[in-house]
């Protein structure tokens with residue numbers, strides 16, 4: 001699905017033409033009030049065509065038929081726009097459905113035996129084993145082992161990614177393939193509710209609901225339509241004062257010209273196309289509302305490890321402190337990591353092994369395991385009365401002091417040296433004695449600075465929220481170029497940061513990958529979870545980036561802004577158009593009855609009939625002409641919102657005022673050749 005298909009292709013157009021007719025069903029049209037009024041107008045003119053005189057006085061049959069045809073086309077054009085936008089999603093979903101074939105799964109029974117079952121019968125909580133070359137039968141969380149997984153079926157990225165238990169890289173997606181090694185996983189979704197199922201219904205638009213902005217705009221458009229309806233209905237009373245009558249088809253044509261059909265016809269296409277653009281960037285947005293919110297984001301909070309950095313914080317060095325020697329420190333560090341399932345913990349063992357250390361794991365069997373938690377920032381074991389710990393220097397210092405120990409004098413300096421380089425220092429202790437520090441290194445992903453500069457230009461403040469210490473945070477913040485940071489952040493600090501900004505009336509985006517990011521991802525207006533991250537993070541957010549690239553939010557924000565601008569621009573254009581049409585046709589219409597009106601007939605249209613038909617035809621064809629803009633969106637460049645608004649008001653407002661005069665005049669000239 002990463003492959004970029006052309007905007008509109010022949011299959012989509014063919015299907016859309018069919019759908020345009022299917023959508024004529026009044027039960028469907030009802031949800032688009034502006035176009036529904038046009039459809040009622042169509043029914044009335046058809047009735048007049050079949051039973052002339054049924055709605056009062058007789059009218060010119062040819063004029064009546066022309067109006068009916070143009071009205072039908074107007075509705076079909078609008079339906080076509082929506083169908084084209086939907087069609088692009090359907091094409092994607094077909095590709096996804098192919099991925100979602102029935103796979104055989106190796107399920108582990110309670111007695112430990114392995115049974116072969118169909119992937120469709122897997123339930124939440126089942127445990128399966130997937131080996132090299134096999135497809136992963138469902139969404140799950142790795143509970144044992146490490147494997148490289150080819151996720152190209154959903155991400156389009158061909159390089160395999162490492163999935164392992166513990167840590168923030170533990171979630172796998174059904175339909176992807178294990179390319180090396182073997183993993184055991186717990187299934188995390190019931191049949192029909194998998195990530196792939198969700199993706200399919202998303203791109204198909206099955207879940208599409210109108211966003212709050214769309215509902216608000218629809219209400220405005222409906223009110224406008226009502227106002228014009230009243231104006232048009234009172235028109236006959238007014239004209240009777242001048243002793244001339246206007247036929248029903250003329251009134252209908254007038255009404256359709258004046259109500260905001262352009263934006264009414266394109267509104268839903270704009271929304272669908274916006275969602276579709278997001279999907280094309282490999283981001284799954286669970287709601288259109290989230291995409292719209294992205295367009296107005298003021299603040300972006302980011303997790304550090306795994307988001308700004310690659311997220312493999314690996315042990316690089318053991319640095320003794322307080323008179324301890326290297327060997328002593330390393331041996332205790334090993335014990336603290338024997339049962340630590342996080343990538344950090346495993347990297348400690350790897351480094352020790354590299355340095356020639358060997359150990360007998362069985363020696364510590366039955367130890368009490370203290371698993372790492374973001375809350376405590378510590379991990380380790382209790383064994384034979386000894387308490388082995390490693391963790392953030394802060395947490396370990398506090399822990400040791402609580403046990404009446406003292407923090408060595410040289411710890412601070414060594415800690416600062418590592419932190420200033422952007423490394424993460426982990427203090428190692430046994431009981432109340434600190435032996436030194438493990439230096440964990442991570443790398444900032446390339447290109448961050450430029451991307452954050454871009455955000456600044458968009459007027460967005462970036463805040464890094466990390467569980468790491470302030471010095472490390474400061475160093476990474478400088479390297480990555482974020483505006484601000486909060487360090488030693490616990491999960492509740494991350495969520496509070498989001499709340500704090502929201503209380504100031506700001507819209508907040510958050511990106512993260514860890515379980516500790518989940519609360520903040522849920523709180524934020526836009527929560528972009530990394531696909532590489534944990535299930536909890538993915539469920540909490542309202543968007544998932546399949547490529548696990550946090551700066552993707554820039555694209556999402558651009559698309560969101562583009563969506564809002566496109567809708568604004570076409571609304572401006574549509575309403576300006578209607579105003580202009582008013583001045584084009586009213587004088588022409590009254591010309592016959594009130595010769596003085598001739599002075600106002602600046603367009604010198606041929607006749608009242610041709611004036612009205614020209615306006616109506618213009619009104620219809622402007623819809624398909626604007627489909628490309630609705631689909632592609634108005635170009636967005638990082639300007640301030642005010643500059644953009646002014647520019648757009650000018651371009652689309654003035655454009656909307658001027659084009660009808662030209663368009664209607666041209667059509668009028670052409671019509672003269674025929675009538």
Ligand SMILES: Nc1ncnc2c1ncn2[C@@H]1O[C@H](COP(=O)(O)OP(=O)(O)OP(=O)(O)O)[C@@H](O)[C@H]1O
Nearest residue numbers: 303304305342372374377378379391392466467468
């Ligand atoms: N396996 C571990 N054992 C002990 N302490 C750890 C371990 N992993 C991390 N820590 C310590 O806990 C702190 C918080 O880690 P955590 O992964 O929760 O950070 P975070 O809040 O996700 O922030 P970020 O991901 O931005 O660094 C780390 O800075 C480190 O000092």
Ligand SMILES: [K+]
Nearest residue numbers: 256257259261
């Ligand atoms: K109109």
Ligand SMILES: [Mg+2]
Nearest residue numbers: 303305306514
């Ligand atoms: Mg994290």
